[in-house]
Amino acid sequence: MKYSLTSLAPVAVFVGTVAGAPMVNGNCKVVADTSGAVVPGNGSFEAYTDPSGPLLQAAKQASAPAGYKTLFSKDIGASRQSGYLTYRLLDGPTYDVEQCAAHCNSHADCQSFNIFFERDPKFDHDANPGCEDMTPVTNVKCALFSEDLLTNKANNDKQYDGPNNTGFVNVQVGSSGYVKVSELESRPVSHYKGALQNYGSATELGNKAIKDDASYITYKSLNDPTFAVAECAKACTQQQGCVFFNTYTLLANGVSQGPKCALFNQASDASKAVNEGYGHLGDSYTIENSVSYALEQ
Template sequence: MLFATLPLFFAATALASPLRQHEHFFKRACATGPDTAADFLAWPAYSAAANNASTPLGYTNTFTDLHASSNADGYAGYTTLSTYDVSSCAARCSASSDCHAFNIFYERSPISSSPSSFNSSCTSTATIKCVFWNGAVTTANARNTGSTPNGFKVVIAGSNGYVLNTVNAPSGYTSPIYLNNAAIQAPLNCVGKDTYLGFQIFTGAFDAQKCADACSGQAAYSLAHPPADGSAPKTCKFFNTFQELKNGVVVDQKCVLYSESWGKGVAKNTGFAYGGDKFTVGLSYAYSNATDAGVCVKA
């Protein structure tokens, strides 16, 4: 568990002017150099495209120019592009309710035959892929360095990852604050009271609506069962939802409930180590009740 107090249990950047004999992203001319995996990984145009890419509005860049693609949670399909166009990936991701992150990269892939306009020694293509994910893409889960089908070496270059800063706000809640790879670690409020109301765990596709329902359900129950001492019931007005990752692999979605809203300044919980395992936070968002955010006020 990621809380010490609780028990354990993609703007567009195309390759403007291809270098050497690269004429198109699908075709890689080999006349002036060896058509090898090492040559592909060292090709400067791929790094240049990745490093010069601008982060699209509404996204956070999580890694840049890796020689590996994501092996993340919640695969949501992919498309191929004619240029290294991060904004195109972002637009397609934003248009899908199943996409919260994407990974764009060059992949060295085999070709069955070389076009007549290219040197016949070419055996590879450079395909630009945009892969969509329901979960976070991070350096930790960028583990796919390629494969060797039928003796051909597939490798990855210029790999960039991007995570959506916002997801659709559930009804009755404000647009979320994106907390990146940290969870809320709330202190006592302005009058020294604890605002923590517990947490729930969900599996399957990441969905903020699950937490909104949990928060609303807690509030309704507390109002229906007020404290016997006559004090005001503590109702959920804020929640933080995130993915918990174990050694870079998503374990579950956690929803942590609070009676008051908190800002990004207290999102300091990035995880912990236990035994030989490392638990971290990914895809963390915070939502407040749209009509009553529960801001602490001293009497």
């Protein structure tokens, strides 16, 4: 959904230079590309980071687009972490999560995205040597990542274009992170019935995995999250003595490590779903999208 700033309460729109900043001079000629979003208040750093201002209010109205779930929503701070692919300057002044999702969907490696407002200089200072004009513009930016975003890595909040923290101040506000919903999570379990002809109905286990040492056989890492259930069912069928399996997504510090498949020689019910993850060498491993099937006798 698009969130237009013009639909919010009226605000004083900045049209000149920030108080105390030099006016446009002869060296300021090349105007940078911009989304054209509203400049809040007097265009200062404080106006951009005002929780009651139009930018943060627009971001707070946003919701996850189709096929995605929300990972975080922050007043200040864009994502800065591994898996970064590229960014897009959104076309138009609105906080358009669908447009950002479309960019992610069109990139073969994109798993998640971060959308935010950014305070940028009107004039491209790299293309305008000697330009001292500090007039701000507001861009809506969309950063794409090949990994799940981590909330604690959304800490890229301020930059200066001059040495020793001088010059124009960039700031990222209204930052939201979204990740693609896994195939197992987005489709009903009935979608896999064709591959599970010899198995009974699914038992949804949420964020817990089966723990039954007495009947445990082995586990496998699966290749394709899209067909995790069917692939695990096939592994169970091919494993001597297997009559029950549990497939789930393993996460390390919130980042998906892919689907896993645990095989058992006895069926268990949800009361055995007590494995919520573990810690190892300072890393936290957790579970999501857990589901189990038993072979019909």
